Amino acid sequence: MAERALTANTSDVLDVLIIGAGFNGAYQLYRLREAGFNVRIYEAGDRLGGIWYWNCYPGARVDTHVPNYELSIEAVWKDWNWSERFPGWDELRRYFEHVDKTLDLSKDIEFNTWVSGAEFDDTTNQWTVHTADGRSTQTRFLIACMGFAAKAYIPEFEGLGDFEGPCHHTAHWPQDGLDMTGKRVGIIGTGASGVQVAQEAAAVASHVTVFQRTPMIALPMRQRKLDAETQTKNKAGYPALFRQRAVSTSSIHDIIADERGAKEVPDEVRQAVFEVAWQKGGFHFWVGTFADILQDEQSNLMAYEFWRDKTRARLNDPWLKEKLAPTKPMHPFGCKRPSLEQNFYDIFNQDNVSLVDVRETPITRITHTGIDTSADTYDFDILVLATGFDTSTGCFTQLDLKGSSGIGLDQIWADGVKTQLGYAIPHMPNLMMLYGPQSPTAFCNGPTCAETQGDWIVRCLTDLRARNLSRIEATDEAAVLWADHLAEVGEGTLLPQADSWYMGANIPGKRRELLYYPMVPAYLQACEESAANDYEGFELS
Ligand code: N01
Numbered sequence: 001m002a003e004r005a006l007t008a009n010t011s012d013v014l015d016v017l018i019i020g021a022g023f024n025g026a027y028q029l030y031r032l033r034e035a036g037f038n039v040r041i042y043e044a045g046d047r048l049g050g051i052w053y054w055n056c057y058p059g060a061r062v063d064t065h066v067p068n069y070e071l072s073i074e075a076v077w078k079d080w081n082w083s084e085r086f087p088g089w090d091e092l093r094r095y096f097e098h099v100d101k102t103l104d105l106s107k108d109i110e111f112n113t114w115v116s117g118a119e120f121d122d123t124t125n126q127w128t129v130h131t132a133d134g135r136s137t138q139t140r141f142l143i144a145c146m147g148f149a150a151k152a153y154i155p156e157f158e159g160l161g162d163f164e165g166p167c168h169h170t171a172h173w174p175q176d177g178l179d180m181t182g183k184r185v186g187i188i189g190t191g192a193s194g195v196q197v198a199q200e201a202a203a204v205a206s207h208v209t210v211f212q213r214t215p216m217i218a219l220p221m222r223q224r225k226l227d228a229e230t231q232t233k234n235k236a237g238y239p240a241l242f243r244q245r246a247v248s249t250s251s252i253h254d255i256i257a258d259e260r261g262a263k264e265v266p267d268e269v270r271q272a273v274f275e276v277a278w279q280k281g282g283f284h285f286w287v288g289t290f291a292d293i294l295q296d297e298q299s300n301l302m303a304y305e306f307w308r309d310k311t312r313a314r315l316n317d318p319w320l321k322e323k324l325a326p327t328k329p330m331h332p333f334g335c336k337r338p339s340l341e342q343n344f345y346d347i348f349n350q351d352n353v354s355l356v357d358v359r360e361t362p363i364t365r366i367t368h369t370g371i372d373t374s375a376d377t378y379d380f381d382i383l384v385l386a387t388g389f390d391t392s393t394g395c396f397t398q399l400d401l402k403g404s405s406g407i408g409l410d411q412i413w414a415d416g417v418k419t420q421l422g423y424a425i426p427h428m429p430n431l432m433m434l435y436g437p438q439s440p441t442a443f444c445n446g447p448t449c450a451e452t453q454g455d456w457i458v459r460c461l462t463d464l465r466a467r468n469l470s471r472i473e474a475t476d477e478a479a480v481l482w483a484d485h486l487a488e489v490g491e492g493t494l495l496p497q498a499d500s501w502y503m504g505a506n507i508p509g510k511r512r513e514l515l516y517y518p519m520v521p522a523y524l525q526a527c528e529e530s531a532a533n534d535y536e537g538f539e540l541s
Contacts, residue, residue, distance in 0.1 A: 014038055016461070017129055017139035019115045021105075022050015023450040024145035024434040026096070027071060030103045031458045037465075041105075041145075042113040042131060048096040048105065050147050051446075052089045057173040057384075058180065059196035060089040063340045064445045065282050066226070067234075068252045070095065071447055072242035076102050078235065081228040086221055086282070086340065117400030118142060120429060125471045127430060130400075140470065141461060144396070144433045148441050151394035153387055153507055155188075158365040167366075167383040170197060180205045183381040186371055188363070190216045192339035194386030201384075202347035209378055211356045211363065211371070214499075215324050217307060217333055221340035222281025246452055251445040251520050255288040262290035262299035274306045286334050294334055294493050294518070304333040314345045323357055324348065331498035337442065391501045392437040392515050393417055403428035404473070416513055418483055420474035420537040421527055423457070429473035432457050438486055440523050442502055442516040452520075456527050460535065471541045478537030483513075489522075490514035 016032055018025045021043035032039045045053035052060075062069050066082045080098050083091060100106050114132040121128065127142045152171045154160070160167075166178055170193040181204040187194055188211045195218055201208045244253040262270055270290075277284040285307070292299045311325040324345060347353045361375040370379040390398075397409055404427045412418060412427055419425050422439025423432055434453050435441050441449065464472060490496050495514055499505040505512050517523045530536045 012038075012138075013126060014040055014137065014139040016040075016141045016143055017042065017127070017137060018143045018145050020050055020145035020147065020150070021045070021048045021109050021111075022052070022145065022147055023071070023446050024147070024454060025050070025143075026099055026103070026105055027447075027450045027454045028143055028145060028434070028457065029105055029108055030073070031454060032461065033108065035458060035462055037461065039108065040137075041109040042115050042129070042137075043109055043111050044114045046111045047093070048100050048109070049093050050145075051149060052092040052096065054171045055149075055173070055193070056089050056175060056177075057168075057170045057193065057197055058177075058200035060170070060193070061086050061196065062092065063192065063221075063283065064252060067231075067238060067241065068245050068445055069447055071099065072238075072451060073103070074239075077238055081231045082226050085224050085226055115399065117402070118431075119402035119406070120404055120431070122404055125430060141430045141432065143457065144431065144436060146395040147435055147446075148392045148395070149389040151390045151398050153390050153394075154385055155387055155508075157363060160366045162368045163366050163370070163380075163383050164368045165381050165383065167385065169385040169387065170194075171389070178382065180382060182206050184379060185209070185382045185384065186378060186380040187211065187384040187386055188358075188371075189386035189388065190214070191386060191388055192216075192337065193388070194384075195339040195341055195344045197384050197386055198353075199342055199344055199347060202343075202350060202353050206352060208347070208353045209356060209380070210353070211358050212323070213358045214330055214336070215326060216339050216344075217304070217329075217336070218311075218339040218341040218344050219283070219285050219307070220278065220281050221342050222279070223342055245445065245448050247521060247524075249519065249521055250283065250287045251440070251443075251448040252283065255282075255284055257288055257291045257293070259291050261292040261296055262302050263292075263296065265290075270302060271306070274303065278306075278310065282340060283338075286338050294332075294495065297332070297494065300332045300334070300494055301329070304329045307333060311345055314349075316349045320348050320355060323355055331500075332494040335493075335495050335498035335502070336500040337502070388501060388506055390507050390510070391504075392441065393504070393510075394507070396433075396436075401428065401431075403431070416483055416511055417515065418474075418476070418479035420478045420482055421523075421530060422482075422517065423453075423527075424472065424474035424538065426474045426476045426479045429471050432460075432472075437515045438482060438517060440517045440520045443518045444520050452524055453527075456531065459531060463531075463535075464540065467540075469540050471539075472535065473539045475537060475539055482537070486514055486517060489518065493518060 015037040016039040018041040021041045025041050065085050116130050116132045118127045118129040127139050129137045152169045180201050183205050184207045185201045185205045186209050190212045241253045277289045293303050308325045312321045315321045361373040364372045407427045417437050419438045504510040
């Protein structure tokens with residue numbers, strides 16, 4: 001990376017300081033700089049990429065097919081081609097290098113810079129932002145682009161520090177890699193991260209033991225190679241494709257559900273729709289079959305049973321069939337985020353892969369050589385903690401943020417998360433969030449959301465500047481209404497029935513509430529209405 005002057009401890013005040021250089025941060029920097037703002041990014045990693053910088057564990061790859069998973073800026077897409085339909089973390093890093101080079105972003109980014117906290121000054125309407133290296137920076141607006149997974153969750157297993165071999169959370173994987181060849185590997189967790197590591201480990205390790213608490217309802221990825229010639233030919237259609245993804249319920253241009261309910265159509269029609277989505281792979285079977293799958297118990301069960309039977313047919317052992325694809329679902333299908341798999345179920349037919357059900361035989365402690373459960377002792381060379389994240393709110397509560405009059409998030413969110421449209425928190429003026437809590441986030445493709453939400457923020461800051469206003473703050477009333485509305489929307493779905501990170505239910509002691517807005521078009525309409533109505537729900541001054 002080129003040497004750059006630091007902004008720290010100068011009398012210069014930034015217009016905007018962005019935290020994080022993933023899709024959201026990169027897009028904000030590009031757009032705001034273009035609009036004439038004096039803007040910088042502070043990024044904890046040593047390069048662009050956000051989630052793709054930290055999650056470099058074997059097998060980490062995106063679950064949204066390209067070209068949906070990229071920026072719609074023509075200068076960027078016109079000479080970029082992918083090698084796979086679902087690219088891996090290393091190709092995504094190369095993509096970010098291309099974005100950086102094309103948009104000349106790095107000159108305004110300070111890498112290896114961890115933002116530890118910030119406080120708002122009511123007299124100047126500015127934030128003072130602190131970094132772990134002891135510097136502080138003044139900025140008029142602070143935009144949090146930290147993604148939803150900046151805080152890893154590691155359960156408090158007894159003896160965790162005792163294990164003598166390499167033991168890593170998937171999001172803290174060594175940047176120079178870790179060879180699993182010929183090793184005995186223990187993996188705790190079967191979310192998307194656990195599924196991906198298990199597939200890679202099974203190909204090279206002497207033995208892999210997967211510790212499962214809840215079976216993952218993983219869907220076939222249907223990965224395939226892509227060639228540059230076909231992509232180049234298809235590029236004439238990209239502008240239309242990007243317009244379509246921005247308005248689509250799935251935020252993916254070609255995943256569109258039948259408006260009828262699954263239970264309303266004849267059996268053979270339903271099976272045919274399910275089968276087509278199944279063969280397409282990716283998220284088609286999750287959000288591209290019938291509109292009521294995440295709303296209606298009967299329709300949901302029909303999708304589950306289709307998945308269950310397809311999955312069980314791939315497993316040899318009757319015990320494994322019931323453990324990995326139970327007769328009765330443990331939660332409604334799709335209400336915990338499905339993972340995409342390539343051979344996840346097939347690996348359990350191999351002699352070098354075994355499954356432990358930790359509901360049946362709980363982990364009692366981590367030892368210096370492995371894991372003890374209530375029934376057995378397991379020795380490993382490598383331990384993988386694929387145990388997830390304190391999503392969204394965790395990214396904020398881990399910072400020391402002091403808003404108006406010094407108030408902290410522990411007070412503002414004491415009775416639940418409060419935001420206006422997921423963009424701003426009451427009593428935290430001039431702090432804006434992208435891909436945060438109470439916006440679509442988990443239900444929206446990252447780059448799509450970076451642009452739709454991101455354009456709203458750029459418009460808002462541009463409007464404030466044009467009107468010579470220096471402060472924007474979510475009102476308490478609007479934030480209560482938004483939280484109530486989100487809860488009501490959630491009640492109309494099956495989402496609250498699963499112990500998922502969507503509900504904050506994966507973290508012991510975290511308040512159970514739906515953290516993400518599950519209907520992208522309705523969300524964008526609410527944002528548009530607020531902006532058109534002089535930023536209703538915000539106080540401007
Ligand atoms: O995390 P998770 P993740 N004892 O929370 C288990 C994105 N992502 O990192 O289900 C034993 O889904 C826990 O069990 P349970 C994607 O959006 C995307 O895998 O709570 N087990 C679960 O199995 C994804 O949804 C990709 O019962 C314990 C696992 O740990 C999100 O990130 C790749 C436990 C955690 O699964 C998070 O995925 C990776 C305990 N005490 C991630 N505590 C792509 O493909 C937790 N678990 C793009």
